Amino acid sequence: MEINDFIRKGIRDLKPYQVPGVSYSIKLDAHENPYPLPDRLRAKVEKVMANLPLNRYPDPGAVKLRQAIADYTGLDTDWITVGNGSDELIQSIMLAFGENVVYPEPTFDMYPILAKVTGLSLKGIPLGDNFCLDDEAIIQAAKENQPSLIFISSPNNPTGNSFPREKIERIIVESGALVICDEAYYEFSGESFIPWLAQYENLIILRTLSKLGLAGLRVGYMLASPSIIREINKVKLPYNLNTVSQEIAALVLTDFEPISSQIKEIVAQREEVSQCLKALPGIDSFPSRTNFILMRSNLPGADYIWSELVKAGILIKNLNREGALKDCLRVSIGTHEENAAIISALNRIVFDSEIV
Numbered sequence: 309m310e311i312n313d314f315i316r317k318g319i320r321d322l323k324p325y326q327v328p329g330v331s332y333s334i335k336l337d338a339h340e341n342p343y344p345l346p347d348r349l350r351a352k353v354e355k356v357m358a359n360l361p362l363n364r365y366p367d368p369g370a371v372k373l374r375q376a377i378a379d380y381t382g383l384d385t386d387w388i389t390v391g392n393g394s395d396e397l398i399q400s401i402m403l404a405f406g407e408n409v410v411y412p413e414p415t416f417d418m419y420p421i422l423a424k425v426t427g428l429s430l431k432g433i434p435l436g437d438n439f440c441l442d443d444e445a446i447i448q449a450a451k452e453n454q455p456s457l458i459f460i461s462s463p464n465n466p467t468g469n470s471f472p473r474e475k476i477e478r479i480i481v482e483s484g485a486l487v488i489c490d491e492a493y494y495e496f497s498g499e500s501f502i503p504w505l506a507q508y509e510n511l512i513i514l515r516t517l518s519k520l521g522l523a524g525l526r527v528g529y530m531l532a533s534p535s536i537i538r539e540i541n542k543v544k545l546p547y548n549l550n551t552v553s554q555e556i557a558a559l560v561l562t563d564f565e566p567i568s569s570q571i572k573e574i575v576a577q578r579e580e581v582s583q584c585l586k587a588l589p590g591i592d593s594f595p596s597r598t599n600f601i602l603m604r605s606n607l608p609g610a611d612y613i614w615s616e617l618v619k620a621g622i623l624i625k626n627l628n629r630e631g632a633l634k635d636c637l638r639v640s641i642g643t644h645e646e647n648a649a650i651i652s653a654l655n656r657i658v659f660d661s662e663i664v
């Protein structure tokens with residue numbers, strides 16, 4: 309018997325998700341919020357935790373959390389479902405809908421990975437110069453491969469830019485596909501597609517609390533018409549979101565001001581880091597509407613910079629691969645001290661290398 313013979317097509321060539329096994333003191337690789345939960349919220353969390361009924365299953369309807377999301381987004385609760393991170397919701401969408409997944413490339417890796425896991429066919433449409441969206445080609449690909457799901461992260465991970473609203477609206481109107489607008493970075497860009505939900509029945513919006521300081525809780529949510537939510541609720545596991553995550557997420561969303569302050573600080577820091585990167589020879593950086601910045605270095609090169617940063621105890625994401633991300637690195641915005649540390653390390657690396 310060969311285990312290989314049992315592995316489904318599409319799974320065989322996938323690699324398990326891994327982070328590099330290196331030691332570091334500054335972590336800027338996963339676009340998390342670098343700040344701990346503010347004291348006021350931490351005190352509330354401690355109080356709530358003392359009385360959680362952990363002997364019982366979590367609320368399968370996540371009523372309290374969905375109400376908190378409704379208040380936060382201005383939508384009714386029947387337009388909302390929650391997931392164990394938005395990753396899980398992406399998977400649920402692919403389990404419930406479509407046969408083909410269309411997405412711009414490069415984008416969030418989980419779109420093609422989960423398309424393979426769920427057995428859907430996939431088509432990546434390259435972004436153009438300066439990572440601009442090829443709306444025409446996306447519409448064409450969806451029309452040729454019905455029924456399609458089009459995933460668009462705006463702002464986009466890992467490029468950091470937002471796509472023009474007119475292009476996204478054209479895709480929603482003309483593609484004949486279900487269009488998933490992933491707003492994982494909404495709080496850093498301030499741009500949302502929520503106002504379109506009432507108008508376009510084929511629109512789904514995804515959000516996450518991971519970038520807002522709750523990555524460890526794994527909470528994502530989806531906004532769509534009740535007829536779409538109903539189908540998603542058929543495929544999602546009944547107790548997908550644990551009690552602790554539901555309670556803390558609801559608590560944070562209903563007292564969001566302390567997190568808003570952290571987000572403002574991260575956005576201000578993003579602009580500072582961006583200015584500092586511009587001053588560095590050998591590194592090109594791209595405009596960002598997120599909590600990370602994409603940069604490129606032909607010389608001294610992404611691999612060299614990444615390993616020198618690791619030697620300095622700083623972990624960022626090395627995206628270097630053939631194609632649009634050749635020689636690219638992605639750095640999350642950290643605390644003021646962390647940002648100062650990476651800028652000074654990059655200065656040293658660039659000036660110590662042969663290029664200057």
Ligand SMILES: Cc1ncc(COP(=O)(O)O)c(C=O)c1O
Nearest residue numbers: 393394395461465492516518528
């Ligand atoms: C565009 C996009 N969508 C979704 C996610 C995943 O979010 P979650 O942590 O809620 O699964 C990420 C995380 O990096 C992302 O960049």
